[in-house]
Amino acid sequence: MALLDVIDLVVEFPSRRGVLRALDNISFSISEGEILGVVGESGAGKSLTGAAIIGLLEPPGRIGGGQILFDGKRIDRLTSEQMRPLRGKQIGAIFQDPLTTLNPLISVGRQLTETMQTHLKLTDREARARAVKWLEEVGIPGAAERVNAYPHEFSGGMRQRVVIALALCAEPRLVIADEPTTALDVSIQAQIIALLKNLTQSHGTSVMLVTHDMGVIAETASRVAVMYAGRIAEIGPVRDIVLTPSHPYTEGLMGSIPALDVRVDRLRQIDGAMPRLTAIPRGCAFNPRCGKTIERCFVERPDLMPAGPTQAACWVTAETNS
Amino acid sequence: MRSVLEAIEVSRHFDVSRPPLQRLLSGEGRRTLRAVDGISFDISAGTTLSLVGESGCGKSTVARLAVGLWTPTEGEIRFEGHPLSSARAQPAMRRKMNMIFQDPYASLNPRWRVRDIVAEPIRAFKILSGAKTIADRVAQLLTQVGLSAADGEKFPHEFSGGQRQRISIARALSSEPEFLVCDEPTSALDVSVQAQILNLMRDLQQNLGLTYLFISHNLSVVRHMSDRLGVMYLGRIVEQGPGEDIFRTPRHPYTRMLLDAIPDISMVARQRTPVGGEVPSPIAPPPGCTFHPRCPLANARCRVEKPMQTKIGDVLVACHAVQEGRSA
Secondary structure (H helix, E strand, C coil), X not given: CEEEEEEEEEEEEEECCEEEEEEEEEEEEEECXXXXXXXXXXXXXXXXXXXXXXXXXXXXXXXXXXXXXXXXEECCCCCHHXXXXXXXXXXXXXXXXXXXXXXXXXXXXXXXXXXXXXXXXXXXXHHHHHHHHHHHHCCCCCHHHHCCCCHHHCCHHHHHHHHHHHHHCCCCCEEEEECCCCCCCHHHHHHHHHHHHHHHHHHCCEEEEECCCHHHHHHHCCEEEEEECCEEEEEEEHHHHHHCCCCHHHHHHHHCCCCCCCCCCCCCCCCCCCCCHHHCCCCCCCHHHCCCCCHHHHCCCCCCEEECCEEECCHHHHHHHC | CCEEEEEEEEEEEEECCCCHHHHHHHCCCCCEEEEEEEEEEEEECCCXXXXXXXXXXXXXXXXXXXXXXXXXXXXXXXXXXXXXXXXXXXXXXXXXXXXXXXXXXXXXXXXXXXXXXXXXXXXXXXXXXXXXXXXXXXXHHHHHCCCCHHHHHCCHHHCCHHHHHHHHHHHHHCCCXXXXXXXXXXXXXXXXXXXXXXXXXXHHHHXXXXXXXXXXXXXXXXXXXXXXXXXXXXXXXXXXXXXXXHHHCCCCHHHHHHHHHCCCCCCCCCCCCXXXXXXXXXXXXXXXXXXXXXXXXXXXXXXXXXXXXXXXXXXXXXXXXXXXXXXX
């Protein structure tokens, strides 16, 4: 059974010029222990999806429809009071910038014990011992001494390790990691990804990994959702999405990434840019940039339809398959 | 081949000492940050030299040295055979070099119309005269970078990141340069837009015979763009040579580490051994080879003696282990 079920989720922002739909009928699920990657360009709605699940939508943003089920129970209508015991305990979060996530005035040990004692019944001594254990587990050298250090005494990579420890220390069942490695250098990025992958595997935690870096997804995730203009364009196993994509957007996206092992003369490019929320074209949102359009693409919006091993929201793919 | 830009043993140091009174009270000396520490390279006409490395390795300092925004503390940079300082003093030479910056949001004046932004170098260098001629040239430049002539009337905020980077490129081309320094031109952009800009830059290079110094931290982008490649670590070039050679057989342990570390889409569900350690502070770099604390091949010699560059085939490598044949 799925740990997280998102069904027809709509997130909207009321504005003077009417209601903007930032997420439009998003549906996906994450099973126990699975890593789901969510990719897409800036503004596609990746981070918003994460924020909606954990109940951290910034007003005036609101959930305008659909359901979010966590372990079979609806969590999209909880008040922030009701949501609080869930956050951290059941659903953890890792954000992009480790410096703004940590409180600069409180030692990292205190931040860890505070989180653990909020959610778990632990004495001060137990909590402290566990804080040291967590710092060791995320690979901070000299954890016993550094537990009293403040965030500014750590480097960027080390801070992100602390943030990971903080997200995992109450042993949540799902972690939403929003661009956890984007602010880091490549060699550090690899360490953090490996750490996140190993820790969540050994603790059986499910992960929703939001990133714009296809390389990170390819190495970490088991399934991938590709988002475009507030909708899921394609979702499926990582291998199929990367190697044999069905949706023309996924195909373009994969072709536009320069690869390390082969050198091509020209990269495949998708002309144009993603439409703004105020000007989403009729029919399929990708139609102005798509090279394969048929008549139906301009009138009717495609939903996710089975396309081989993946599901793609594309009329052309659906037609060739049937 | 004719060399466009040549750097000979160039260093750039920054004084990061505390104020004199505090130094006097705490009894500590001056501190210098060696951002760039004795690097040499040579870029031939019509080719691209890329510099890669992690943050703080001195890539952007090299970019600024190459266009004369900073002067070297030691060593010399020569542009088309002339010392850079004298070349910069002559407008006719100075206009032959230009720069594209990383952040397309910060590098365009928000209060100027695009046509004025693009026309500024034309006016400053008095390349063309007459409002009509300049307007025609601006329109031509905008079309060349994939925008429309009518876009000249707009302001920068009306464009997306990728389009703004196109405006930056149009501005850089307006002085009819031969040499462009591109400091992370695509790292602020989404991948599909990045591909558009990289393709544009290569087309322009082919059509106009441009020479690029390309700075990036993204190895796959660098592989796509470069003829020659320099890998930087803590202010030094540790390996340099033809891009294909380095990607096929990386020799320096740092280059190998970087190549292993990069998440790549061709590596679906790859299991890997992550590399440990972080880049040390350039204010107090480790003695000997600066990479030794993170290097799997380091021995006693690496901890004391700075490795010099040795030539293997077409590639220059600064590593004791490679030199002694311990790296295999």
